[in-house]
Amino acid sequence: MDNYAIYDGLYAILGIPRDCSLLLQFIAIMINIVLVIAVVMLHVAYATYFERKVIGHMQVRLGPMRVGWHGLLQPIADGLKLFFKEDIVPATDFKAVFKLAPIFVVFAALSSLAVIPFFSTFYIANINIGILYILAISAVSTYGIIMAGWASNSKYAFLGSLRSAAQLISYEVAMGLSLVGIMIMAGSLNLKEIVSAQQQQWYGMYLFPQFLGFFVFTVAAFAETNRVPFDLPEAETELVAGYFAEYSGMRFSLFFLGEYIAMIVMSSMSVLCFWGGWTLPPVITNAIPQLNMVPGIVWFVLKVYGHIFVFYWVRATLPRYRYDYLMRLGWKVLIPLALANIVITSIVKYLA
Amino acid sequence: MQSEKEITTKYLTLNMGPQHPATHGVLRLVLDLDGETVVKCTPHIGYLHRGMEKWSESRTYPTAMPLMNRLDYVAAVANEIGYCVAVERLLGVEVPERAKYIRTMTAEMVRICSHIIWLAAHAIDIGAMTVFLYSMRDRETLLDLFEMLCGARLLHIYPRIGGVRCDVSQEFLDGVYKFTDKFPKLIEEYETLIDQNRIWFQRTKGIGVIGAEEAINLGLTGPTLRGSGVAYDIRKVSPYDAYDKVEFDVPVGKNCDVYDRYRCRMDEFRQSNRIIRQCVEKLPDGLVLNPDAPGLDMLPGPIKKAAPVPAPEADAVPVMSPAGPAFTEIYSATEVPKGELGYYIVSDGTGKPYRMRIRTPSFMHISALPRFCEGNLVADVIALIGTIDIVLGECDR
Numbered sequence: 001m002d003n004y005a006i007y008d009g010l011y012a013i014l015g016i017p018r019d020c021s022l023l024l025q026f027i028a029i030m031i032n033i034v035l036v037i038a039v040v041m042l043h044v045a046y047a048t049y050f051e052r053k054v055i056g057h058m059q060v061r062l063g064p065m066r067v068g069w070h071g072l073l074q075p076i077a078d079g080l081k082l083f084f085k086e087d088i089v090p091a092t093d094f095k096a097v098f099k100l101a102p103i104f105v106v107f108a109a110l111s112s113l114a115v116i117p118f119f120s121t122f123y124i125a126n127i128n129i130g131i132l133y134i135l136a137i138s139a140v141s142t143y144g145i146i147m148a149g150w151a152s153n154s155k156y157a158f159l160g161s162l163r164s165a166a167q168l169i170s171y172e173v174a175m176g177l178s179l180v181g182i183m184i185m186a187g188s189l190n191l192k193e194i195v196s197a198q199q200q201q202w203y204g205m206y207l208f209p210q211f212l213g214f215f216v217f218t219v220a221a222f223a224e225t226n227r228v229p230f231d232l233p234e235a236e237t238e239l240v241a242g243y244f245a246e247y248s249g250m251r252f253s254l255f256f257l258g259e260y261i262a263m264i265v266m267s268s269m270s271v272l273c274f275w276g277g278w279t280l281p282p283v284i285t286n287a288i289p290q291l292n293m294v295p296g297i298v299w300f301v302l303k304v305y306g307h308i309f310v311f312y313w314v315r316a317t318l319p320r321y322r323y324d325y326l327m328r329l330g331w332k333v334l335i336p337l338a339l340a341n342i343v344i345t346s347i348v349k350y351l352a
Numbered sequence: 353m354q355s356e357k358e359i360t361t362k363y364l365t366l367n368m369g370p371q372h373p374a375t376h377g378v379l380r381l382v383l384d385l386d387g388e389t390v391v392k393c394t395p396h397i398g399y400l401h402r403g404m405e406k407w408s409e410s411r412t413y414p415t416a417m418p419l420m421n422r423l424d425y426v427a428a429v430a431n432e433i434g435y436c437v438a439v440e441r442l443l444g445v446e447v448p449e450r451a452k453y454i455r456t457m458t459a460e461m462v463r464i465c466s467h468i469i470w471l472a473a474h475a476i477d478i479g480a481m482t483v484f485l486y487s488m489r490d491r492e493t494l495l496d497l498f499e500m501l502c503g504a505r506l507l508h509i510y511p512r513i514g515g516v517r518c519d520v521s522q523e524f525l526d527g528v529y530k531f532t533d534k535f536p537k538l539i540e541e542y543e544t545l546i547d548q549n550r551i552w553f554q555r556t557k558g559i560g561v562i563g564a565e566e567a568i569n570l571g572l573t574g575p576t577l578r579g580s581g582v583a584y585d586i587r588k589v590s591p592y593d594a595y596d597k598v599e600f601d602v603p604v605g606k607n608c609d610v611y612d613r614y615r616c617r618m619d620e621f622r623q624s625n626r627i628i629r630q631c632v633e634k635l636p637d638g639l640v641l642n643p644d645a646p647g648l649d650m651l652p653g654p655i656k657k658a659a660p661v662p663a664p665e666a667d668a669v670p671v672m673s674p675a676g677p678a679f680t681e682i683y684s685a686t687e688v689p690k691g692e693l694g695y696y697i698v699s700d701g702t703g704k705p706y707r708m709r710i711r712t713p714s715f716m717h718i719s720a721l722p723r724f725c726e727g728n729l730v731a732d733v734i735a736l737i738g739t740i741d742i743v744l745g746e747c748d749r
Contacts, residue, residue: 055481058482059481059482059484059485059486060485060486060489061485155364155366155367156366159364159366159388159730228479228481229479229551231479232731239730315481316481316482317480317482317545318479318480318549318551319475319478319479319480319546319549319551319552319555320478320479320551320555320731321551321554322554322555322729322731322732323388323729323730323731324388324729325551325554
């Protein structure tokens with residue numbers, strides 16, 4: 001892989017020759033980044049709308065209905081409201097840390113987007129250690145959470161951030177291990193190559209041979225994004241709001257943003273590693289060749305939203321785990337399962 | 353380098369409430385935490401104290417009624433009936449049969465309302481959010497029925513001393529009957545949402561275990577006691593209104609934990625439904641209010657009819673006090689959704705109580721909360737507040 005030509009996807013779209021000037025390259029990269037962030041932000045805004053509608057209908061109510069047609073403008077109204085709210089900083093010695101914490105969370109979530117290939121020719125960076133990069137960078141958000149809990153000068157926030165740190169670190173292990181099976185099968189850590197490796201199989205998705213890994217990954221993804229049933233760090237009825245209890249206005253919405261971007265990133269990871277990314281299984285495309293006409297981004301977005309829908313569905317269904325059960329599940333169930341998956345995958349790969 | 357002995361840990365004191373999403377009003381708990389384990393739990397009450405006991409001493413018996421439904425505001429009629437039964441026993445007022453059935457019916461309707469609120473809050477505290485909205489939808493049906501019955505949805509002031517305020521309409525009875533038809537299916541719907549769920553089992557089974565003997569010693573009553581395996585229900589032990597004329601079972605728990613108390617209340621839904629159905633079917637004709645009963649025009653001065661009642665029930669024996677011939681005291685208990693609601697009234701023969709004391713289940717249950725919480729995790733405190741089913745208006749009075 002040519003590491004200097006990591007933006008080839010963009011060049012193809014913009015029609016810029018590979019050997020253009022550095023300035024032009026820089027501008028091209030910037031446009032690309034702004035494009036990705038803008039699109040993802042819009043998706044985040046409407047992911048909240050989607051969540052409220054889905055959960056609303058699951059709970060025999062309608063969800064947002066007032067702002068715009070069927071509440072379509074609700075996310076914009078929410079954003080405006082949060083933006084103009086008073087920003088309160090508690091009287092602590094750690095004002096700088098307090099202000100830095102939400103930036104960390106959003107930074108971690110947004111940087112993960114850099115290596116996600118949305119389809120074969122559209123990504124910001126195509127690096128060889130894509131999976132590793134995402135795992136590493138998403139762990140950075142833990143710092144943001146710990147900083148928030150520590151600087152808030154509130155016991156609820158403190159307890160929430162402690163829970164969060166323990167939870168994220170434990171499930172990070174399970175998540176990393178669950179992806180090792182994928183790495184073994186694809187022989188690469190590059191997300192784009194993982195997708196093309198899946199295309200080599202007739203079933204076209206690692207979901208089937210890696211069902212154990214998929215299970216562990218999905219559970220760990222729920223824990224990583226602090227979603228129900230693992231929303232202990234922000235357990236509303238226990239810790240009021242957990243680590244962001246003292247945040248208001250824009251800073252609060254940054255945490256919110258971080259959570260939703262993380263959710264989209266985790267869904268994208270799952271889609272890329274287990275669901276064949278922007279491709280359809282060769283079995284299906286061979287049977288119905290017309291499906292090849294559909295652009296890959298459609299499948300990608302559909303799969304990601306299917307995944308996000310599961311997040312919402314679970315939220316409307318399950319109660320919350322208790323702290324000790326959460327730890328027990330992480331260390332005693334998920335990690336052994338992931339390890340077993342690695343052993344089985346290695347043996348099968350060796351024999352094949 | 354610090355040696356191991358120099359490192360000391362200290363407990364984290366967490367102030368939970370009075371404004372907290374899970375304390376159901378204004379309960380304040382001061383928790384001493386060792387990590388996430390509760391070492392010490394100190395409940396603080398009184399944030400909703402309105403002085404009802406003292407206040408009712410300056411009001412005549414019928415005009416004190418609006419105070420009583422502010423005790424347990426999610427089951428207003430049950431409190432009013434408890435008060436009416438106490439005053440009727442004190443003043444020796446007969447209640448017409450029809451009124452007795454109507455009272456039983458409305459009391460069971462608010463029992464369902466109250467248990468729905470309990471279920472909704474208990475489930476949402478443990479994190480199951482959907483049950484809340486499903487159960488609230490059905491509470492709405494009942495509130496609409498109450499509106500049809502007496503115009504009020506929450507604070508009904510519907511019973512009167514010696515009966516009820518107004519007769520029921522056929523439309524109301526039809527509505528109630530229709531509700532009893534579909535309610536068992538709705539209970540199953542709530543149960544499918546949580547009762548098969550492994551996380552729900554983990555959060556409720558084996559948590560807050562209190563044995564039968566200890567539960568009695570702590571003064572627990574109602575479903576909280578019955579979940580501990582004691583089949584004590586005032587509706588059965590000393591029936592009032594029409595409870596001796598309807599058939600129902602008293603659900604009892606076995607394992608004395610949060611889950612069994614949950615099961616008990618879920619079964620009470622079905623029993624209440626059964627009682628309401630029987631009341632509608634058996635409703636006799638006749639008056640709904642004893643014409644001789646004291647009305648709102650009762651005077652605060654000495655009343656002629658104030659005579660000790662020949663007690664029909666075992667625990668309501670009027671005792672003649674040596675303080676004076678007219679002095680009478682009475683303790684009358686009824687089963688409200690949360691447990692035993694007792695009115696202790698000392699009368700000096702006038703239209704106002706000389707002294708009134710209300711024994712409320714929530715107060716007793718909160719006093720048992722430290723026993724429930726200590727040694728459990730913070731997350732369990734929430735489940736345990738749910739399991740004792742408290743309303744702070746009733747606790748603080």
